[in-house]
Amino acid sequence: KGTFGYGEKKNVITGLELENILRENSTLVRPSDGKEPEKIAFIQCVGSRDERLGNLWCSEVCCPYAMRMGSLIKHKKEDTDISIFYIDIQNTDKEFPIFYEQVKNEITFKRTIPVDIYQIDNDRLSLRYMPEETGSPLYEEFDLIVLSVGIMPGKDTKTISEKFEVDLNEYGFLSDSKEGVFTAGTAKGPGNILDTIADSEKAAYETMQYLGVIK
Helix, strand or coil: CHHHCCCCCCCEEEHHHHHHHHHHHCCCCCCCCCCCCCEEEEEEEECCCECCCCECCCCCCHHHHHHHHHHHHHHHCCCCEEEEECCCCCCCCCCHHHHHHHHCCCCEEECCCCCEEEECHHHCEEEEECCCCCCCCEEEEECEEEEEECCCCCCCHHHHHHHHCCCECCCCCECCCECCECCCHHHCCCCCHHHHHHHHHHHHHHHHHHHCCCC
């Protein structure tokens, strides 16, 4: 989404970049100046559930990921102001509703996807969005904006599909395994860590059976 200015505005980052910053610095700092952000926005469904991009699926992991990262930031610096902009919250596992109720006390949830991000003074960012309640545009300033980027087919998925004669599903991911070819994890579509690990173990087991290593 070009209007978000990723790659041009230093303080617009992805969730993966946020995780790397936390790992490298033990606390969250802005890429532009190394200062701790006081106000942070997470924007959900970047690249997925978007008809204009042709990506209509839910990536499943973005909602819990953003909430866990937001909760971690609050744990490190309690007075950080965090907002999550979303289409709707996806319930992906049995523990999620409990966690969601806990996080709602720490984080502000805004049911709308922002339209534009503008660079303003002091490396801050002005975010334009339409509140669900009014439908009139509002502008809100943030120190850091995090894009929750959805899971999409890898750039080489079509090449792999052709080389191994595995069909693509309706969303462009690899379809299920066929004789002698085994697919697993997010190559087949979005999934959380536990489901992806289980699916990969299943594919490994089926591969060993096919090779005659086990019966």
